[in-house]
Amino acid sequence: MDRLSGLDASFLYLETPAQLMHVCAMIVLDPSTMPPRSDGGEGYEFTAFQREIERHVRDVPTFTRKLRRVPMGLDHPIWVRDKQFDIERHVHRLALPAPGGYKELVQLTSHLAGLPLDRSRPLWEMWIVEGYDDGKIVCFAKMHHATVDGVSGSNLISHLCALEPDAEPMASGTGEQHSRDVGSRELFVRGVASRLSLPVQAARLVGPTASGVGRTIGRARAGTAMAAPLTAPRTSFNGTITGHRTIGLVDVDLGHVRAVKQATGTTVNDVVLAVTGGALRAYLEQRGELPESSLLASVPVSVRDSSRRSAGANKVSSLFARLGTDTADPLERLRDMAERNRNAREHHDAISADSLQDWAEFAAPRTFGLAVRAYAGLRLAERHPVVHNLVISNVPGPPVPLYFLGAEILGLYPLGPVFHGAGLNVTVMSNNGRLHVGVIACRESVPDAEALVAHFPAELDRIRAAVAADEQGLPTINR
Structure with a gap:
């Protein structure tokens, strides 16, 4: 069973319509480096690009799992496989209005950043924005903070990126497996057990926490806090x-x-x-x-x-x-x-x-x-x-050039x-x-x-x- 940690789940609980808890990434791409497609076409074409994304993420649990609540909210949610996973619900296509410059890009992506993710599906989406800066494309990606932090988010991109335009992604074939699904009764029992164990966990934390507070006070007095x-x-x-x-x-x-x-x-x-x-x-x-x-x-x-x-x-x-x-x-x-x-x-x-x-x-x-x-x-x-x-x-x-499904990454801007x-x-x-x-x-x-x-x-x-x-x-x- 793949239970969310308390810290992961906290990002779910902190979310409101104004305080959205997803992280974003703006990836500016040069499609001119893309090799010929398997269907014989040249360079970038959205449907083929979408299919390639699906090919590389469909067996990666982080991209294909969704939330399942524990009965009565007794414990943090668990991750389960989305058996109806559909790439068309996650990878979308947009075009910038003329003249397709920086101003139009940030206006569009600012709007996208303010839209919540659908919690009934895996908590990520990508918007492929065409018509930017004389032929470039932009991938605007969103992923909920419950699923990634800065380091794991950077690592996830390796499922779609390579060191050469025609190479397979660096994380291809990692062998990750989905956790098993569980029934409502087992979830309920585990939730009750988790709640009953909280006092014991709290007792174990009091000593180390008090010690840490004492060291902090000492540092503050010494001017090194x-x-x-x-x-x-x-x-x-x-x-x-x-x-x-x-x-x-x-x-x-x-x-x-x-x-x-x-x-x-x-x-x-x-x-x-x-x-x-x-x-x-x-x-x-x-x-x-x-x-x-x-x-x-x-x-x-x-x-x-x-x-x-x-x-x-x-x-x-x-x-x-x-x-x-x-x-x-x-x-x-x-x-x-x-x-x-x-x-x-x-x-x-x-x-x-x-x-x-x-x-x-x-x-x-x-x-x-x-x-x-x-x-x-x-x-x-x-x-x-x-x-x-x-x-x-x-x-x-x-430190070296990366290629997102063959397109060279010209800009990589994380947004928290x-x-x-x-x-x-x-x-x-x-x-x-x-x-x-x-x-x-x-x-x-x-x-x-x-x-x-x-x-x-x-x-x-x-x-x-x-x-x-x-x-x-x-x-x-x-x-």
């Missing part, structure tokens, strides 16, 4: 969200990021966070909304390598990072960021990798769902201190969910020497995502100039 939640300043994207979305995309040179990293003894993640902090500072400054204190970001961290749990799609934890938006000097911001990140990582690593997953087992479907709806309905996100301002993810991607209280998400992914930055937000909170993403290349240039000036002993020019 990560930034604390509920200490973020309020901005225009920290309130109750709607179901509308807006998307912004931009690329920066990964080589430039690595050069800054090398010159300053920092990490790629440090540079990404510092650039994001600078971009947000410039964006808020333009709007006359820059807070005096620094913005606070929640940064998902994969614990896949250290987790004791074998089950569950989501193996993540989170740390909190101040972005230095209160610091004008880009080099000073980066150096402060590097030091704070070292403390945050050490603090994070001192906490059990499975603590979030362990406590998530206690999420009750009905209670959780009612609480989330009451929280949104009462607009409580606007009344209590801000937990964090936004979510920032940095996902490592392929947004939440009540944090209506902005920034995700960065490396791909063949580029960093692809994807911004998604509640449209009412960030009406023009393009105004934000436009600051990313400019901010990286400012950091590079500051590093060059520092190496020559010249003063840094501040904004």
